[in-house]
Amino acid sequence: MALEERIVATYEFRSSDRSAARRLARRIAVEQTVEMPLSAVRREIRASVVGQLEHLEPLGAGRWRATISYPPELARGELASLLNLLFGNLSLMGGLRLVECHLPPVLMSQFSGPRFGIEGVRRMSGVSVRPLIASAIKPVGLDSLQLAELAYRFARAGVDIVKDDHGLYDQPYAPFAERVARCADAVAKANAETGGRALYFPHVGASHERLEERLTQARAQGCQGVLLAPLLVGPDRFWGLASRGEIAILAHPSFSGAYLERTHGIAPELLLGKFFRLIGADGVIFANVGGRFPVTQATCDAIVRNLTAHWAHLRAAFPVAGGGVDARKVDCWIERYGKDLILLISSSLYARRDLERAARELVERVRRYE
């Protein structure tokens, strides 16, 4: 079978020399497939099912990169089995990083990817060229009226997407149904006053069947998009909801960071840039350089690239730069990442005395890229 027809995973790890690196790579290929001593595996299964070491190369400084291929039959039809195959038990081994993954056409065809993507979200907001601005209403602890007032002010100022903070669930301070109704009304009122088309995306994270209820409530309030964290609701659940194509979904990286460590886990450009897009995120929030989280410019660049690059039949997903982006530095990010970008800016607006004015200045700055 040609390599393009197989699942191809690239791992990086530390090793003393080539023969030890080869042993570890072969161990990965066995652990992730038959998971038992090869001597006890029938010859035909050894040939057709066990992962194959395709390539091994030194990266210098004692690090190695191994490319291993698996038969697509192992993961057909199931996202969970794909994640299990690529990094299930390996997650327990330590010192291993999954850095790249190729999926063959037979698997790709099972994923429809973003149902709206950059184009769809642009259509909703009526913004065809320039980057979009998103701001979060917060903090948790405010009541629904206070949050709606913030939503109103952001929308008045011209912010394109007003979203719930990802820490807003169904807390007694501002219960979900009440909050969503009030905020959707507030944004509609602002739009009526300004002639704008600001969108309100509530956070629908919830337990069990309540997640469906919240989606229904959000749609009933006219929301065209929502916020959801794949690692908190489960990547599979996220995929299921996104593939129905009823509502746009911004993916939040909460709880995903444990996979993103430098020496073990899954490269952020793969997890956020490819897997989140594969399971249908229309936009993916990532912690940008210079904010509150320790990330590198190369990682952010690679996330943006993977979200927007041509990839089979998948629509491009919006890169959403957040995690402490300074409103005064947006030009730098637009130049770097391009105009197909959502700037998620909240804290640096809240830090200003006049929130609406701060938001308006940001809007004016970004509208120059029309």
Add this chain to the structure above:
Amino acid sequence: MALEERIVATYEFRSSDRSAARRLARRIAVEQTVEMPLSAVRREIRASVVGQLEHLEPLGAGRWRATISYPPELARGELASLLNLLFGNLSLMGGLRLVECHLPPVLMSQFSGPRFGIEGVRRMSGVSVRPLIASAIKPVGLDSLQLAELAYRFARAGVDIVKDDHGLYDQPYAPFAERVARCADAVAKANAETGGRALYFPHVGASHERLEERLTQARAQGCQGVLLAPLLVGPDRFWGLASRGEIAILAHPSFSGAYLERTHGIAPELLLGKFFRLIGADGVIFANVGGRFPVTQATCDAIVRNLTAHWAHLRAAFPVAGGGVDARKVDCWIERYGKDLILLISSSLYARRDLERAARELVERVRRYE
């Protein structure tokens, strides 16, 4: 509010001195709650919602332990919001380890924990005192008849729980419905011949609504338990299925390992030992010392302790020692972990020429602990 009435989380991290450690601890308390500059947060929210640093102590060698408390309102009714509160954005920070967590009665009352637990699984298998033996049928690649033949041999030998390998999904080699029917029949046949009560636990991991279908199929075949990986189906989904109490669930640690790194993540004894029990795992598979995964004895001891210790109204969950346990060394593990233990042993049996005989010797060894 008394500390026992609040959510109390303990984090460990590296810091140069006490004042830097205090700054980092306060940053955690803000990031996980209001997630914005404190100067822009109303006084009443600062007092009632922002996390509070309760305790800070040096651990030596530049490491510090901080105890932070949160109001229970932030996570009431939602598992996802609890995980988000404890480690959501922190997962993105690096160098932070969540090592302990206290949940107040108002939150604990929302979790029923294991619906069967040690006692329930013992009742199913008719084994009241000694440890249980579980073995996995594998490798993936065998057809349903071949897997059923293995299930038959394990059951004939007296293995208590015959389980699917966690890599078995719905692959074309042995499609789920066919495999489960054949294996359930094979185990029933062996039981009829031996007078035994071996159980067959299939792996029901699947995407979207197919997970429900597979549960239904498993129950229709008379299965009293199943295997499922919380991090692959989503902890929330796992909790939802477990809390219905229809079928016992063994939790598999696949894909959880990224959280378990030594300097960043969630301590294994907390994730596997407490959270998996909280969301209803009746048994929790962990990689034991001396097997294929790098774990410490102290970690395994702590996992076993947390699964079985008194904890509010939650039933004890079975520790399931796996990940390469050698059949010849079971006495050592029974002495160490006690009799409330499932020994998950497969590879070291497959490595022997006569599988049924190897399993029978293991069974005889363990039955001495009756």
